[in-house]
Amino acid sequence: MTTKPIPAQTVQLLSEFEEKINAEIKIEPSDWMPDAYRQHLIRQISQHAHSEVIGMQPEANWISRAPSLRSKKILLAKIQDEGGHGLYLYGAAETLGVSREQYIEWLHQGKAKYASVFNYPALNWADIGAIGWLVDGAAIVNQVSLQRTSYGPYARAMVRICKEESFHQRQGYEIMWRMMQGTTDQQRMAQDAINRWWWPALMMFGPHDKDSPRTSNALLWKIKRETNDALREKFLNKTVPQAELIGLQVPDPDLKKISDENYTHGEINWEEFNQVINGNGPCNQERLEHHIRAHREGEWVREAAFNSDLKKQ
Amino acid sequence: MKTADNQGELWEVFIQSKPGQAFKHVGSIHAFDKDNAIENARDIYTRRNEGTGLWVVPSAEIIAVALNESDYFFEPATDKIYRHPTFYNLPKGLTHM
Amino acid sequence: MKSTLNYYLQIADNALILSHRLAENTSKGPFLEEDLATANVALDLIGLAESMYHEAAKMEGYGQTGDDLAYRREETDFVNCLLAEQPNRDFAHIVTRQFLMDTFNYHYFMALTESRDPFLSAIAFKSIKEVTYHLRRSSEWMIRLGTGTDESRHRVQLAINTLWKFTDELFEESDADMAMLANGFGVHLNDIKVQWNQKVNEILFLSHLESPKNQFSVRGGKQGIHTEHLGHILAEMQFLPGKYPDAVW
Numbered sequence: 001m002t003t004k005p006i007p008a009q010t011v012q013l014l015s016e017f018e019e020k021i022n023a024e025i026k027i028e029p030s031d032w033m034p035d036a037y038r039q040h041l042i043r044q045i046s047q048h049a050h051s052e053v054i055g056m057q058p059e060a061n062w063i064s065r066a067p068s069l070r071s072k073k074i075l076l077a078k079i080q081d082e083g084g085h086g087l088y089l090y091g092a093a094e095t096l097g098v099s100r101e102q103y104i105e106w107l108h109q110g111k112a113k114y115a116s117v118f119n120y121p122a123l124n125w126a127d128i129g130a131i132g133w134l135v136d137g138a139a140i141v142n143q144v145s146l147q148r149t150s151y152g153p154y155a156r157a158m159v160r161i162c163k164e165e166s167f168h169q170r171q172g173y174e175i176m177w178r179m180m181q182g183t184t185d186q187q188r189m190a191q192d193a194i195n196r197w198w199w200p201a202l203m204m205f206g207p208h209d210k211d212s213p214r215t216s217n218a219l220l221w222k223i224k225r226e227t228n229d230a231l232r233e234k235f236l237n238k239t240v241p242q243a244e245l246i247g248l249q250v251p252d253p254d255l256k257k258i259s260d261e262n263y264t265h266g267e268i269n270w271e272e273f274n275q276v277i278n279g280n281g282p283c284n285q286e287r288l289e290h291h292i293r294a295h296r297e298g299e300w301v302r303e304a305a306f307n308s309d310l311k312k313q
Numbered sequence: 314m315k316t317a318d319n320q321g322e323l324w325e326v327f328i329q330s331k332p333g334q335a336f337k338h339v340g341s342i343h344a345f346d347k348d349n350a351i352e353n354a355r356d357i358y359t360r361r362n363e364g365t366g367l368w369v370v371p372s373a374e375i376i377a378v379a380l381n382e383s384d385y386f387f388e389p390a391t392d393k394i395y396r397h398p399t400f401y402n403l404p405k406g407l408t409h410m
Numbered sequence: 411m412k413s414t415l416n417y418y419l420q421i422a423d424n425a426l427i428l429s430h431r432l433a434e435n436t437s438k439g440p441f442l443e444e445d446l447a448t449a450n451v452a453l454d455l456i457g458l459a460e461s462m463y464h465e466a467a468k469m470e471g472y473g474q475t476g477d478d479l480a481y482r483r484e485e486t487d488f489v490n491c492l493l494a495e496q497p498n499r500d501f502a503h504i505v506t507r508q509f510l511m512d513t514f515n516y517h518y519f520m521a522l523t524e525s526r527d528p529f530l531s532a533i534a535f536k537s538i539k540e541v542t543y544h545l546r547r548s549s550e551w552m553i554r555l556g557t558g559t560d561e562s563r564h565r566v567q568l569a570i571n572t573l574w575k576f577t578d579e580l581f582e583e584s585d586a587d588m589a590m591l592a593n594g595f596g597v598h599l600n601d602i603k604v605q606w607n608q609k610v611n612e613i614l615f616l617s618h619l620e621s622p623k624n625q626f627s628v629r630g631g632k633q634g635i636h637t638e639h640l641g642h643i644l645a646e647m648q649f650l651p652g653k654y655p656d657a658v659w
Contacts, residue, residue: 030377056437056445063433064643067650067659068477069426069460073453076433080449084357087442091341100320100343125650125659157340164361175659183657290437298440300565301501304558305345306319309616310550313347320441342443348550356447 021222026152029095037221041151042096043112044223046103049089051115052082054287058122059131067125074171075128081168085161092153108292115139116273117200119281126179126186126193132172134194134201134239140165141235142205150222173242180246187247194243195251202265203273205232211270236263321345325375326354329366336368344369413589414527415469416489417596419479420586420632421533422462423490426480428511429455430643435498447547451508454540458533465529481651485641486634489584493576495631495639502555502565506573509548509613514580515541517605521597530595549613556617563618570614571622578627580606 006014013032020027027033059079066072090100106112117135122128143165147158176193179186206212206228218224240263243250254266275281305311321343327336339358344350350369359367378386394400432452439445463476493511498504519541522534555566581603583591590596614621630636650659 053437053442060436063436064430064646065649067481067657069456069463069480070477071659072433073456073460076436076449076453076456079436080360080446080453083437083442083446083449084360087342087357087446088340090442094323094341104320160340178659182659183654185654186657294438294440297438298444298501300559300561301440301444301555302319302321302345304562305321305349305554307558308346308554309557310346310348310554321443343441344443345554349554352547352550353443353447356450357443360446360450 021150024150024222026155027150028152036217037223038096040218040221040223041154042093042098044218045089045093045096045151045154046098046106047113047115049086049093049103050107050112051118052086052089054114054291055118055135056082056086057287057290058118058120058283059128061122062125062128065125066128071175078132078168078171081164085157085164088157088160089154092151092157095153104295108288108295110279110288113277114287115204116277116281117204119276119284119287120196120200121283123196124189124193126176126189127197129172129175129179129190130193130197132168132170133176133242134172134197135204136165136168136172137239138201138204138235140169141231141238145225145231148222148225154223173246176248177246180248191248194248198251199269199272200276202232202236202268205229205235207270207273233262236265237261321349323372324350324354324369325372326358327368327370328358328364330364332365336366339363341372342369411469413586414595415466416584416586417590418462418466418469420489420584422459422466422479423488424494424511425455425462426459427488427490427640427643428494428507429453429459430647431494431496431498431507432504435504438498440501448504451544451547454537454544458537458540461533477651481648485636485644488636488640488644489586489632489634490640491576491579492628492631492637493573493580495637495643496573496576497639499569499572500565502562502569503573505548505551505555506566506569508544509552510573510577510580510610512541512545512548513606513609513613514602516545517602517609518597521602525596526594527590552613552617552619556614556619566617567619570619574622574624575626575628578625579629579631582629582632584632 014034017027017031017033017037020031027037056079059075059082063072063075063079066075090103093103094100103112107114117138122131140162143158143162147155147162149155149158176190179190209227209229212228219227240250240255240257252266254264256264258264276284279285322345323341324344325341326339328339329336342350342353342357344353347369351367354367354369358364390396429452432448432455435448436445436452439448459480460476463479465476467474467476467479493507496503496507515537519534519537523531523538525531525534552566555562557563581599583599587596587599591598611621650657
């Protein structure tokens with residue numbers, strides 16, 4: 001904590017800023033904003049962007065093995081969307097005065113994180129279903145809420161993303177449903193996939209509110225609009241009946257139905273969450289190495305494009 | 314200028330969703346030249362048939378008014394309601410105006 | 411019927427295998443925008459393949475669905491050109507392969523719009539819109555790489571030298587090509603070759619690149635004799651339907 005006196009002008013700007021936040025007026029790039037607000041956004045939006053881009057990998061792992069022309073087409077379009085969402089988010093993050101190049105460098109140096117869920121492997125075709133249904137399903141709950149975030153460019157990116165995301169969860173659920181209606185092998189694969197993706201999906205909402213150090217300011221400034229636990233609960237309540245509908249078992253012996261539309265889940269393994277986020281998940285090395293490799297192999301292409309004859313026109 | 318890791322320049326993308334409508338800002342992209350910029354804009358922002366017209370503008374070329382200047386930029390216009398057609402009382406029965 | 415089917419399959423297999431190669435590069439592009447743009451090309455091609463297989467499957471005596479044709483035929487049944495199956499060695503190879511195929515597809519589908527087969531003509535009209543854009547993009551990338559840096563010029567020239575031997579096959583007339591030409595359904599591949607040469611030479615000139623002196627050609631794809639690459643593509647692509655033949659996905 002610094003004890004330097006805050007200049008009167010800053011006090012004035014801060015109060016104007018907070019008035020805007022309270023009045024639900026979006027903050028725009030050229031507006032004055034507290035440094036902590038800017039830093040929080042830089043961290044959160046870039047982490048969000050990196051997650052979309054790294055999230056392309058587990059799904060791309062199945063693109064050459066998609067079992068039908070229809071599923072191949074849908075999966076490719078979906079992965080492409082994730083890339084697009086990463087791109088919208090980098091665009092929003094760049095309005096804060098940091099270049100995409102810099103964000104990528106921070107990712108490669110391990111200074112920036114991405115959603116821990118993408119450090120788990122996609123092992124069978126039902127995983128593509130589970131990722132769409134559970135991982136995108138969890139992401140959507142969060143993103144719908146973020147459409148009302150206080151920073152204009154972030155909110156606008158989220159509106160666009162939510163509009164495009166709507167088919168992602170449906171295609172995932174459709175895969176699971178088809179497999180549950182299929183052969184014994186397919187049912188086994190589908191159950192295996194939910195077994196492995198259920199808990200990582202619940203972890204996506206982050207630590208419990210009581211253990212989440214950064215939540216308070218983010219809520220005050222309306223960067224986040226709802227708490228981790230509130231969002232997780234929404235996801236749980238809408239997803240459990242979906243699992244039951246197609247005959248999938250939720251891998252949580254402590255799952256309880258507490259009222260008509262409300263469930264509580266068992267204890268989340270936070271030790272695993274912390275380990276995975278800090279580099280010890282099954283695929284952390286592969287994900288980062290893959291991104292670094294593509295970036296390095298693309299270097300000569302970017303350099304060429306930067307110097308080509310077309311540049312001079 | 315460091316070129317080795319450059320992601321290309323930043324461009325702002327504007328889409329016209331139907332013929333005759335105004336172009337609307339939709340976001341930004343990176344690109345290395347004009348052709349690359351308009352094509353990237355097409356490949357990223359019109360994947361769902363969003364537009365019939367497309368503009369890209371180098372972000373650096375956009376001149377913006379900061380919100381803290383907005384008082385003297387925009388407020389002088391708020392009291393000139395006589396610029397708007399609804400300001401005028403006209404006789405009933407008048408058509409085609 | 412047999413030649414119509416094979417003719418449809420030539421178009422379908424080319425589109426499927428090329429789109430498969432492009433899709434393999436997802437998340438590996440030189441920058442994010444290019445990753446999305448490549449996926450758009452791949453999606454156009456999968457769409458084309460799907461329409462062609464679907465239509466071909468209606469012809470008697472073969473697989474019941476379009477998917478059966480894509481997922482349950484043997485390597486030797488595939489009649490795509492060898493060029494389409496060549497691997498993504500680097501971005502220069504991807505761009506060059508695409509440019510050579512796009513140039514072919516552009517002139518081929520342009521001619522096919524005149525086909526007496528209403529389905530082929532309709533498909534050609536739809537495809538020409540897509541391919542016009544593909545060709546514009548890949549031509550520009552040839553120029554960017556050819557006039558970019560020493561390294562990019564070197565890489566793209568190497569890609570041309572490597573892939574050139576597979577280009578002649580594009581214009582080789584298979585039995586299906588000849589039969590379809592005779593009944594007014596097909597196109598003159600010799601004419602396409604002239605147009606192809608013209609466009610390729612124009613772009614190579616603008617790219618400061620050269621066509622190879624050695625004009626030896628390797629062919630066989632249209633007869634089902636492929637390079638080693640196709641076997642691996644199919645082993646991956648057909649793995650699930652092959653392993654679980656009763657499953658519907």
